[in-house]
Amino acid sequence: MKRSFAYALSLTLSLTAAALAQGATTVRLGYFPNLTHAAALVGLERGTFQKELGAGVKLDAKSFVAGTALNEAFAAGQIDIGYIGPGPAINGAARGLPLQIVAGASNAGAVLVARKDAPIRSVKDLAGKRVAVPTLGNTQDISLRHLLAENGLKAQSDGGNVTIQPVAPADVAAAFATKQIDAALVPEPWGALLEARGGRLVGDQKTVWRGGDYPTTLVIVNTTFAAKNPELVRAFLRAHAASVKFVNTNRPAAQAAISRQLEKLTGEKIDARVLQRALARTEITTNFNLDALKEYGDLNKEAGYARTLPDFTKLVNLDYLKSATQGQGR
Amino acid sequence: MWMAQIVGILAVLFVWWLVTDVLKVWPAYILPPPEAVLEEFSYGLFGEAPGGRLTQSILNSLRRVAIGYVVALALGVLIGTLLASSRALRETVGGWLTAIQSIPSIAFVPLAILWFGLNERAVLFVVILEGLIPVALAVSAALQNVPPAWITAGRTLGARGLRLYTKVLLPASVPHLATGARLAWSFAWRALIGAELLTSNPGLGQALETGRNTANMALVLATLVVVGALGGLFDLALRRVETRVRRDYGLETAL
Numbered sequence: 328m329k330r331s332f333a334y335a336l337s338l339t340l341s342l343t344a345a346a347l348a349q350g351a352t353t354v355r356l357g358y359f360p361n362l363t364h365a366a367a368l369v370g371l372e373r374g375t376f377q378k379e380l381g382a383g384v385k386l387d388a389k390s391f392v393a394g395t396a397l398n399e400a401f402a403a404g405q406i407d408i409g410y411i412g413p414g415p416a417i418n419g420a421a422r423g424l425p426l427q428i429v430a431g432a433s434n435a436g437a438v439l440v441a442r443k444d445a446p447i448r449s450v451k452d453l454a455g456k457r458v459a460v461p462t463l464g465n466t467q468d469i470s471l472r473h474l475l476a477e478n479g480l481k482a483q484s485d486g487g488n489v490t491i492q493p494v495a496p497a498d499v500a501a502a503f504a505t506k507q508i509d510a511a512l513v514p515e516p517w518g519a520l521l522e523a524r525g526g527r528l529v530g531d532q533k534t535v536w537r538g539g540d541y542p543t544t545l546v547i548v549n550t551t552f553a554a555k556n557p558e559l560v561r562a563f564l565r566a567h568a569a570s571v572k573f574v575n576t577n578r579p580a581a582q583a584a585i586s587r588q589l590e591k592l593t594g595e596k597i598d599a600r601v602l603q604r605a606l607a608r609t610e611i612t613t614n615f616n617l618d619a620l621k622e623y624g625d626l627n628k629e630a631g632y633a634r635t636l637p638d639f640t641k642l643v644n645l646d647y648l649k650s651a652t653q654g655q656g657r
Numbered sequence: 658m659w660m661a662q663i664v665g666i667l668a669v670l671f672v673w674w675l676v677t678d679v680l681k682v683w684p685a686y687i688l689p690p691p692e693a694v695l696e697e698f699s700y701g702l703f704g705e706a707p708g709g710r711l712t713q714s715i716l717n718s719l720r721r722v723a724i725g726y727v728v729a730l731a732l733g734v735l736i737g738t739l740l741a742s743s744r745a746l747r748e749t750v751g752g753w754l755t756a757i758q759s760i761p762s763i764a765f766v767p768l769a770i771l772w773f774g775l776n777e778r779a780v781l782f783v784v785i786l787e788g789l790i791p792v793a794l795a796v797s798a799a800l801q802n803v804p805p806a807w808i809t810a811g812r813t814l815g816a817r818g819l820r821l822y823t824k825v826l827l828p829a830s831v832p833h834l835a836t837g838a839r840l841a842w843s844f845a846w847r848a849l850i851g852a853e854l855l856t857s858n859p860g861l862g863q864a865l866e867t868g869r870n871t872a873n874m875a876l877v878l879a880t881l882v883v884v885g886a887l888g889g890l891f892d893l894a895l896r897r898v899e900t901r902v903r904r905d906y907g908l909e910t911a912l
Contacts (some may be wrong), residue, residue: 395870402686402872422686422872464870484859485706492775493857507774631707632871
């Protein structure tokens with residue numbers, strides 16, 4: 328007993344020493360079970376991340392319901408690399424979280440769907456209704472508040488009559504069925520799924536904001552982690568870029584991979600046609616519009632979630648992505 | 658007393674300022690400095706929309722707890738009276754109430770959401786449930802402890818049936834009721850914040866959730882201060898009432 332304990336201890340010590348000598352041996356990845364995180368889903372399902380990071384590095388992937396929860400894990404130092412929406416990313420940076428945006432992951436892909444028996448045909452009809460977003464303060468919540476303001480409406484928390492209710496996207500269908508919620512602004516594939524179950528599309532990915540040219544998911548890194556492990560960040564981004572490319576060049580296989588991951592994470596088996604429709608409304612890409620990102624910062628303030636904005640020149644760092652994809656030809 | 662209070666608060670503020678602004682022991686997103694919390698207060702209480710949300714939250718929470726509290730008092734007195742009237746009821750329902758009281762109020766929230774939906778009724782259900790139990794138990798105990806001589810005297814003077822309750826028994830149990838009402842307040846207030854946190858109805862609980870979601874620890878701290886201050890102030894006021902009542906009934910000597 329004693330000997331095995333001593334052995335285990337010495338093994339642990341030597342492993343820790345090895346870890347300290349070689350930098351991190353674990354990459355902790357955060358992402359959500361949404362189609363807008365397709366690159367993460369495909370990369371995990373096909374083992375692309377693990378392949379690029381190498382056999383000596385452990386990939387520890389955790390899924391979150393929304394960016395706000397991921398931000399919390401980030402603040403607690405539990406996540407090294409994350410797929411997250413611009414809202415929480417900007418908010419976190421403004422509060423001084425050590426994060427940097429290193430790549431885009433998807434654009435557009437958020438839609439407004441109403442319950443079929445609710446009399447909602449336009450955004451204006453949301454007056455007096457209950458609208459679900461993934462969580463308060465997340466990207467869709469900020470978009471919704473902007474959409475309401477544009478239509479002369481206000482949230483109940485600001486003295487208006489639209490109730491904004493945080494509901495996990497996978498639970499919206501159930502909330503529709505029990506009439507607890509009248510409409511939802513959700514990321515794909517949940518929008519397409521609600522539509523398939525009889526929900527009415529009130530605003531598509533383009534009407535939601537900027538004609539569809541807005542980032543929905545970004546890749547962020549913990550700056551302390553990145554400074555210590557630039558090679559791991561580059562390796563990760565190589566895998567990220569490869570996954571993005573795979574989604575765009577090999578739709579059927581990518582869709583199957585996404586479907587399998589979503590089923591694993593949410594227990595929801597999504598019909599191939601639904602997924603196809605959802606993917607058509609989402610642009611999977613490593614690029615994003617910087618102006619749109621800055622505008623998100625302004626919307627964050629407009630929504631009352633931020634008082635200050637981060638320094639965008641420091642927040643966005645595309646050097647890792649550039650050197651990672653240049654190294655592609657090695 | 659006031660001097661000691663002010664010195665105490667200043668000391669806390671000083672230590673807080675020292676570890677955040679001067680020594681920077683933790684990053685601001687873990688423990689924000691006092692001025693960040695002050696900013697949340699001024700923005701949340703007096704800011705132009707979308708500021709002023711804290712004021713809205715306070716008003717919403719107070720309205721909700723007021724409704725819940727009044728209903729809880731009324732139901733509590735009713736249930737307490739019923740319990741006092743029957744030993745069988747006391748030993749069954751009375752025991753259950755004591756058991757239910759030991760369940761943290763937040764544990765009822767999932768049930769309330771399923772029964773009432775993600776709305777204010779779910780919150781009120783939990784608040785009323787938590788508030789009525791201490792009142793019911795206090796009233797029940799008070800009615801049983803009314804000196805038999807008073808009841809005999811009341812009967813002799815012609816009070817029977819309902820009149821015996823309204824003229825003799827209930828007035829006699831007022832001191833116990835005052836204690837129950839104060840306990841009910843702190844139970845109701847705690848239940849309210851917990852329920853608001855989980856159902857996300859506009860209120861102080863939701864303000865906490867928003868602060869958490871937007872990595873805004875300053876808002877979380879500001880909200881906690883409001884929750885603590887309001888809870889404490891109401892408790893203080895009810896304690897005054899209780900002391901006065903007990904003194905008037907000769908149960909306590911004047912301080």
